[in-house]
Amino acid sequence: MNREDKERLDRLGVQNSIDLALIVPRSYELLYLKERPQEGALNVIDAEVTGSSYHPKYLKFTLFAHNFNQNINAIIFHPTPYHRGKFQSGKRYYLKGKMEYKFNTWQMVQPQIIEEINTIEVKYKTPLQNRSVKRLIAELLTQESLMKEGLDQKRAALLLRMHRPDPSFVEAFFAHEGFDPETIEALKYAEIFNHLKKLSSKRLDFPAMAQLKGDLKAFTDALPFTLTGDQQKVIAEIQKDLAGETAAKRLIMGDVGCGKTMVILASVMIARPERAILMAPTTVLAAQIYEEAKKFLPKEVKIGFVTHENRKEDLSKYDFIIGTHALLYREIPEAPLVMIDEQHRFGTKQRAQIKAMVSEGEKHPHFLQFSATPIPRTLSMIQSQIIDVSRIEELPYPKDIDTKIITPKDFKALSEHIRKEGEAGRQVIVVYPLVSESETIDYQSIDEARAYWEKNFDGVFVTHGKDKEKEDILETFAKEGKILLATTLIEVGISLPKLSTIVIVAPERMGLATLHQLRGRVSRNGLKGYCYLFTKTKPAQRLREFCKTLDGFKIAELDLKYRQGGDLLKGDAQSGKSFEWFDPLEDEAILHEAQQRLKEYRSALPLS
Known part of the structure; x- marks a missing residue:
């Protein structure tokens, strides 16, 4: 591919064949010669100019339309010298334009000269000229290229048909006032599959600083209440994560009042005898967790509370260190488990900084993020391509x-x-x-x-x-x-x-x-x-x-x-529509299928 075409693809935001296929045609023109005029529709004529008259605001001329075998009028508003030069008596062109029947005669409004007939013009709306987009798609988009990116044969064919349509496809497009349901499903699937594929490529795994297999039983047995089913399920997921050789990356998401503090404390116990760190967004919240930790953790667990006031204290004597972003300005001892509460209140750089401060060369700490701001199931499924996601939906007591x-x-x-x-x-x-x-x-x-x-x-x-x-x-x-x-x-x-x-x-x-x-x-x-x-x-x-x-x-x-949801890939999850075709509220079944297909696709790739 030459440098100019690479620049064109960059302008279109195209990184792969699916991106190119998702530059969807906005409309089509059937450029076929017909024997009779169609009022109000786009018509194509084989026409010879038989006369013209010029006015500053418009150019009128008469034509003999060979395919209609009759004389018609034509008018161009705001004509340029180009138009005056082209439409002179005796010139013959293929023209396209809308037809009107007025004063017992046919008239074509704003006719345009075309080079080809008996073909379909595919119209795109992009920063590039239409012919450039058409050429790139003609040269680069094939069924094989789409299947190589992971799409199945049927959907690849449906996407190609949009770009290389036949007359029946275009007629159906006009009848539906858009694409038919089968094509829309293919667009939804391709869009979310492509999105998941890009997200999964952003996930980087690192070896863990330690495999954490502390005993939980004494802690849970001593609690004055029984943990909910969801709390127990999530703690089991964390246990499995922390025991692994790969550094965990998990987001634990719960509703307000779901009891995530107990999950935090259980994680501290799983980390024993190694050290755990928790960063909270405010002193009030950090203090609340500190009080809960003192109340429910065994007495042998030494708990430290870091604020701006106690900057000089040696933190290496503590098993569990709780603090705000003040932690970022302290000498922090090595800790194989780092947790962040209300993770959306911290910037990406702050979250990365706390991890880096306790990392050991190539080895990283296990990293758990907690949030009491639920996101929809489909969005958490999408996010699971870059981070494992747990949901605590059950509350310890019903809210009234x-x-x-x-x-x-x-x-x-x-x-x-x-x-x-x-x-x-x-x-x-x-x-x-x-x-x-x-x-x-x-x-x-x-x-x-x-x-x-x-x-x-x-x-x-x-x-x-x-x-x-x-x-x-x-x-x-x-x-x-x-x-x-x-x-x-x-x-x-x-x-x-x-x-x-x-x-x-x-x-x-x-x-x-x-x-x-x-x-x-x-x-x-x-x-x-x-x-x-x-x-x-x-x-x-x-x-x-x-x-x-x-x-x-x-x-x-x-x-x-x-x-509408934000763009996870760009890190903006606040507002604004991420997807043009895929609907996170309606298309969970399509998402499931795309996730399964991606898993199979990735497992079939040769190991690098």
């Missing part, structure tokens, strides 16, 4: 939370509910969209609203994301507060056992996953909970659907439905 959409007319009743909860010794959080007043958003900010709450209620605390004292305020509120006014900073991790009610102002401005995380702060220990969505707009369907379920994995499906 009523979710209700309210408007300003309900504020009096809301205030009364908050007063009663405070009198009963329970706590309330009101989440505002803004800290300070805004001219563009029709809701009060924390600064504007706090006067009302502080005047009418006692035990009111206020904090937000930019508040340097926020962690101290949250700790004090947990012990003695009644009402907390905050922004979404309380979305992740903080445990407030007495919290019964959360009021979310302007919920229409948030994603469903964020709303679910906020609601998850309530009813942590089986307490009756309430979640109020305070809006000034007509409630959207997604908010009404949100009110009907407490299941974080179902919420993730809804969030995907309304926002």
Whole structure:
């Protein structure tokens, strides 16, 4: 392949034959001579110019259409000197254009000269000229090249047919106003197969620093409760991972309140007598896990808690080190197990840095990431190409939370509910969209609203994301507060056992996953909970659907439905549509088949 064609393929984002096949035609033109004109449709004529008249805004000329055996008119609006030179009496061309029947005569509008007839013009929409794309596809795309990339024979043939269609295929395309169901299925399959293949090539495995086979029985037997079935299943998966010679890479994903802290502590016990490290996103969350570790781990496990305050302490004396990103600025002893809680709160570089700090040459630590932000099953299946994924869906106790959409007319009743909860010794959080007043958003900010709450209620605390004292305020509120006014900073991790009610102002401005995380702060220990969505707009369907379920994995499906998934390959999993054809909500069976095919394809490849 020459350098120019390589540059053209780069501009198209083409890395393999499937990429090229997925540059899908946007339309087709049937360039066939017919014996009769078709009104409103594209017609092709073998025409001779018999006369013309020029006006600054249009060029009119008469033609004899040999295939129709009759005279017709033609008109070109905004003609150029090129048109005037071409359409002179006596010239004969093949022309294409739409036909209209006006004033008892046929007229072709905006005719174009074409070189070939009795063929099909395939139209692409790309940064390149259409003829360049057609030539690249003609030269490089074959059934053999698609099958070599792993596609089955039938789907490879279906994709090729789009690019080299026959008249019946194009007629079906127009009849369906798009591709037929069989072709669409092939496009869905090719797109997800190609995506999985690229993802799997990004997975790099390394030898483990140690095979960890610590005894769990004493730990689980001593717990004052029985672990859920899902907790036990995930712990068994981790046991198998950590005992292996290859460094584990696993994402453990659970719903809010699913008990992932117990899975973290079980992993520490599996690592014994080797050292384990846990990095959490906030001091409050790290402190909570530290307290849980002291409560449930055996006394012989020495636990260290790292903050910015205790920088000089020697950490080598500890078996389990817990800290925030402060760990990144410390001398960390060798540790064959590294865990990250609420992994999406850390950047890719921070996650890589903590791993590198404890690695031993080519050998890497086992690496477990935990998240209380569920993603849809199909997206976790896709992600499993680069990292093993476990799901904790079962909760230790059922949540009892009523979710209700309210408007300003309900504020009096809301205030009364908050007063009663405070009198009963329970706590309330009101989440505002803004800290300070805004001219563009029709809701009060924390600064504007706090006067009302502080005047009418006692035990009111206020904090937000930019508040340097926020962690101290949250700790004090947990012990003695009644009402907390905050922004979404309380979305992740903080445990407030007495919290019964959360009021979310302007919920229409948030994603469903964020709303679910906020609601998850309530009813942590089986307490009756309430979640109020305070809006000034007509409630959207997604908010009404949100009110009907407490299941974080179902919420993730809804969030995907309304926002669409991000691009895992590029590391953007926030928003924006990743796939043009494959639908993560509808096409799980296609995904299963593609995963199985990829496994067979990779196992058949010669070992390098």
